[in-house]
Amino acid sequence: MQIKIDEELCTGCGVCESMCPEVFKVGDDDKAKVITPNECKDCDCNEVADSCPAEAITIEE
Numbered sequence: 001m002q003i004k005i006d007e008e009l010c011t012g013c014g015v016c017e018s019m020c021p022e023v024f025k026v027g028d029d030d031k032a033k034v035i036t037p038n039e040c041k042d043c044d045c046n047e048v049a050d051s052c053p054a055e056a057i058t059i060e061e
């Protein structure tokens with residue numbers, strides 16, 4: 001699984017980090033980063049992607 005964030009679209013709202021802090025972290029530049037690629041143990045990353053208000057997260061299986 002590959003999780004990608006389009007930094008052009010990301011607004012730094014923090015929704016992804018609040019849903020899955022093991023995978024997503026908003027950096028000092030107010031853009032979300034994937035901190036543990038290819039790992040998602042406690043949440044459904046597709047759900048996080050669907051919850052991103054900017055539609056900046058894409059998941060490739």
Ligand code: SF4
Nearest residue numbers: 010011013014016052
């Ligand atoms: S939920 Fe989307 S817009 Fe908000 S910080 Fe995460 S990637 Fe960026």
